[in-house]
Amino acid sequence: MKISTKKIAYSGLFTALTAVGAFIRIPMPLVPFTMQTFFVYTSGSILGAGPGFMSQLVYLLLGLSGLPVFAHGGGPGYIFKPTFGYLLAYPLASLFVGKLINSIKLNKTTGYRVIFEMILVMFGGSVIIYFFGVIYLYINSIFIIHKKIPFLIALWSGFVIFIPVDLIKIFFASWLTLRVKRSVKIVL
Template identity: 35%
Template sequence: MSDTAITHPTLAGALWPATRGNRLLRAALLAVLGSALLAISARVQVPFWPVPMTLQTGVVLLLGAALGGRLAVATVLLYLAEGALGLPVFAGGGGPAYLAGPTGGYLAGFLVAAAAVGSLVERGWSRSLASSALAMILGDVLIFACGLAWLSSLIGLDKAIAAGLLPFLAGEALKIALAAALLPAAWKLLARR
């Protein structure tokens, strides 16, 4: 076994193990449920300062953590495909133009973050609060790095930071804290079961 091999199950794997007979159906159902959860999280706006907060980035991080890298990426790809086809799954609607708009980089960052967080969790980064927090922080940084790179190509770096990062820092810190705390707590509950 190589040192990059997956050695820890994901929450989804612990709750619903994949077998030869259910692997494809399990993956499809989890991806559909995950993309629906992402669509709902894009529409939920929580009053927050200085801007209202959606739950989208937190759900992306939790999907990576619960599903693992490959299945989380498949789930986010399904979500993006639904939006590209015009389904109103994004915070502001849907359609191909939405993917090329100011938030397109953040949406692409969802893929990168889901892969990274999922990969880290598959290597045991969900068992403690510290490792969960580090995985979530890294995932969030990747979302915002992709988002800001794209947004800055449209409006310049200074404006991108002012409009696409700074107003969201407090909300992201809260979502990271919640997501990081949920993982080890879920594992403890599962261990008691």
């Protein structure tokens, strides 16, 4: 498979945007609100599955190599942080979103149906992120922190409270994707 310079540049852009999204945050007790997921969704939906996946994988590797691109720093020790499961899911969520968004026909006469389909796909990406995140948060509380939190608390603190904000991010990510794809015609 040939990787073009354009694909590398766009992937790098979304790697940087995801890093910036880590610093747009509202602190919470267990998991902070950040804008990272917005860029995870848009990396897959705008770039496509492969470049979106690569942008998030590079983001993950940069953070693990020691660059402080995660919400609370970086380095190999970050794998022991309770929120690392969310980061692990970013490449998979971007891949999922990219694969399914490409199957949506953007030339439909009504934008509402396209937006609705994109919202459903991105919500699926969100479920991937929160599934990995909540499971990792719960396991981390048992084996790393040694202060077990009840699973329902992990589910509430690591997923449920994020649903309203994530739905807003997903709506805007869907709208942005539709606008970009219809006007710019990015071909990767």
